Amino acid sequence: ALGKLQRKFYAKNQRINCPIRTYLVTARSAASAGARVLKTLRSWGLEVDEALFLAGAPKGPLLQKIRPHIFFDDQMFHIEGAQELGTIAAHVPYGIGQ
Structure with missing residues (x-):
């Protein structure tokens, strides 16, 4: 769904106005x-x-600058760090023991 929305803007040469920034x-x-x-x-x-x-390097300082609407990561350490900064974050289990 996100990709389709991006392509609609890109096809009109409106990449700069696309509401989705990845x-x-x-x-x-x-x-x-x-x-x-x-x-x-x-x-x-x-x-x-x-x-x-x-x-x-830690992701927290960068997340503070880009202020994402949602952040996904496979490591709880990064999820917890993002949440401490007020960023909505979701864990994506991957690999052994995740």
Whole structure:
């Protein structure tokens, strides 16, 4: 659904006015996860406006700046940190023990 909305704006050359702005914020480095995750999201029909690879740096300061409507992560540590800043956050279980 988000991808369809994005494409409607992009088709009219109105990307700047699109109400959906998608950020990819990962604690991993671009070398370890970058191309793969971007390729996956695009295959799902979702364009990423900005991709930020923090290479282990905390996500909290960046979340304070971009002020997302909702934040998804696979690690409870990052979910709890986002919630402490007042960001609505959802855990996406992935891997062993999640």
